[in-house]
Amino acid sequence: MPHVPTIAALATAHGNGGIGIIRLSGPDSWAIAEQLTAGQPALVDHMANLRRICHPATGEALDQGIVLPMRGPRSYTGEDTVELQLHGSPLLLDSVLGVCLELGAQSARPGEFTFRALLAGKLSLLQAEAVRDLVNAGSDEELSLARKSLFTDTSQPFREVLSLITKSLASVEGPVDFPDQFTEEDEASALHGATSLAVEARAEIQKLLADAQATARLQHGVTVVIAGAPNVGKSSLMNALLKYPRVIVSDIPGTTRDSVSEDILLGRHRVTLVDTAGIGTAPADLLDGLAGERARQSLECADVVLVVLDAETGLQPHERDLLDHARRQPHLVAVNKIDAGPVPRGLEVEVGEQVLGISATEGIELDALTDRLTKLVETVAETVAAKQMVTHRQAAELMTSDRALVDFMNSAGAAPADVLAYYLGEAREAMQRLLGEHIAPDEILATVFNTFCIGK
Ligand SMILES: Nc1nc2c(ncn2[C@@H]2O[C@H](COP(=O)(O)OP(=O)(O)OP(=O)(O)O)[C@@H](O)[C@H]2O)c(=O)[nH]1
Ligand SMILES: [Mg+2]
Numbered sequence: 001m002p003h004v005p006t007i008a009a010l011a012t013a014h015g016n017g018g019i020g021i022i023r024l025s026g027p028d029s030w031a032i033a034e035q036l037t038a039g040q041p042a043l044v045d046h047m048a049n050l051r052r053i054c055h056p057a058t059g060e061a062l063d064q065g066i067v068l069p070m071r072g073p074r075s076y077t078g079e080d081t082v083e084l085q086l087h088g089s090p091l092l093l094d095s096v097l098g099v100c101l102e103l104g105a106q107s108a109r110p111g112e113f114t115f116r117a118l119l120a121g122k123l124s125l126l127q128a129e130a131v132r133d134l135v136n137a138g139s140d141e142e143l144s145l146a147r148k149s150l151f152t153d154t155s156q157p158f159r160e161v162l163s164l165i166t167k168s169l170a171s172v173e174g175p176v177d178f179p180d181q182f183t184e185e186d187e188a189s190a191l192h193g194a195t196s197l198a199v200e201a202r203a204e205i206q207k208l209l210a211d212a213q214a215t216a217r218l219q220h221g222v223t224v225v226i227a228g229a230p231n232v233g234k235s236s237l238m239n240a241l242l243k244y245p246r247v248i249v250s251d252i253p254g255t256t257r258d259s260v261s262e263d264i265l266l267g268r269h270r271v272t273l274v275d276t277a278g279i280g281t282a283p284a285d286l287l288d289g290l291a292g293e294r295a296r297q298s299l300e301c302a303d304v305v306l307v308v309l310d311a312e313t314g315l316q317p318h319e320r321d322l323l324d325h326a327r328r329q330p331h332l333v334a335v336n337k338i339d340a341g342p343v344p345r346g347l348e349v350e351v352g353e354q355v356l357g358i359s360a361t362e363g364i365e366l367d368a369l370t371d372r373l374t375k376l377v378e379t380v381a382e383t384v385a386a387k388q389m390v391t392h393r394q395a396a397e398l399m400t401s402d403r404a405l406v407d408f409m410n411s412a413g414a415a416p417a418d419v420l421a422y423y424l425g426e427a428r429e430a431m432q433r434l435l436g437e438h439i440a441p442d443e444i445l446a447t448v449f450n451t452f453c454i455g456k
Pocket of ligand 2 (some may be wrong): 054234249256277
């Protein structure tokens with residue numbers, strides 16, 4: 001039996017708090033806890049044991065807290081584990097963790113506790129990914145989808161695809177494995193059946209890829225790009241929406257150069273708000289040109305455009321292109337600086353749609369703007385609501401499978417049966433990897449657990 005090291009890590013977030021938890025897992029975890037509580041009553045399995053934590057060499061009391069020992073397999077990882085619930089001081093926790101390492105534990109790698117749970121069969125690969133997404137959820141919707149993946153079996157749609165591909169492969173392999181039992185007519189009919197199954201599998205894959213797209217939008221948020229001509233008050237509006245002075249504001253046109261992104265929560269949705277350089281006017285120099293280019297790139301990636309005009313100048317000819325661009329997608333038009341003067345008469349007619357007069361610096365009508373923006377973001381997010389969470393890794397495997405199915409369909413009737421079987425085999429393997437079957441632990445570590453936090 002290979003020696004399994006005992007791992008230790010802080011399981012709670014860094015920083016000061018009421019309590020902080022150090023987690024140990026592996027064959028020596030109990031022995032380490034016993035050394036930390038030497039001279040006190042023996043630890044009782046699956047019970048909260050109030051103990052003083054002392055340095056075993058010097059006897060110095062490091063803290064007092066709850067020691068929660070759990071004999072495997074009745075533990076998260078399936079191994080012997082111990083949780084030390086101590087006072088939430090980063091210095092104190094670091095010192096106790098340091099002693100655990102002195103006593104033979106190794107620092108856990110990101111996600112290593114969950115990885116061990118996976119190896120022990122406590123969790124499926126999809127559930128392990130759900131644990132990560134639950135911890136990282138930034139909105140109610142992400143949270144409820146992550147909960148669904150963790151507490152219910154969301155592998156069914158993937159298994160359905162796998163089953164269709166497997167049936168398709170069986171139809172193609174029959175004539176290869178038992179050539180004398182198949183007439184030419186049988187072979188043609190088997191190939192026809194295999195192709196129909198592949199078409200069905202592809203349709204299911206497309207639905208799951210739509211869920212993957214919706215998941216990505218949920219996790220990275222709807223992108224709202226603030227765009228407009230120089231000096232109209234885009235950065236002032238960004239700061240007002242963020243409620244702190246994140247970006248530089250000045251009366252010099254061309255203050256903002258690079259696009260600056262920040263996350264905010266609008267209603268139930270995580271939103272990436274992007275401030276951009278002014279566009280529309282002819283660039284004054286090379287840097288100005290580059291800044292405009294950046295702003296246009298940001299616009300290309302926008303889910304929603306918030307066009308800002310200036311009440312003092314009214315609609316300028318160079319703002320028309322931007323308005324035309326914005327009209328192609330969900331957008332709002334805000335007319336800023338109404339504290340200095342009203343929205344010019346006839347502006348709405350010139351713009352061709354409803355506009356909202358605001359003042360970024362004086363806070364006028366910003367609540368109304370936020371409400372409208374929230375509704376727009378909700379509409380955008382909900383047009384592609386995910387039925388279930390499909391992670392980036394799962395989407396990559398779905399695409400690999402889909403490509404192999406396309407290769408199969410393009411070759412059906414032209415290539416020999418063993419080549420067709422090879423393509424379907426590739427499609428099947430990708431689905432198996434997605435489900436965590438036939439995938440080496442090293443590959444799982446590299447592709448899934450490197451995105452976990454330490455201590456989980
Ligand atoms: N009166 C008034 N002035 C404003 C308002 N919003 C912004 N300003 C002023 O307009 C000037 C430009 O503001 P910015 O927020 O830097 O404008 P910007 O659109 O980001 O400008 P660039 O980054 O140069 O494209 C500054 O002097 C701001 O104080 C407002 O609501 N009312
Ligand atoms: Mg700016």
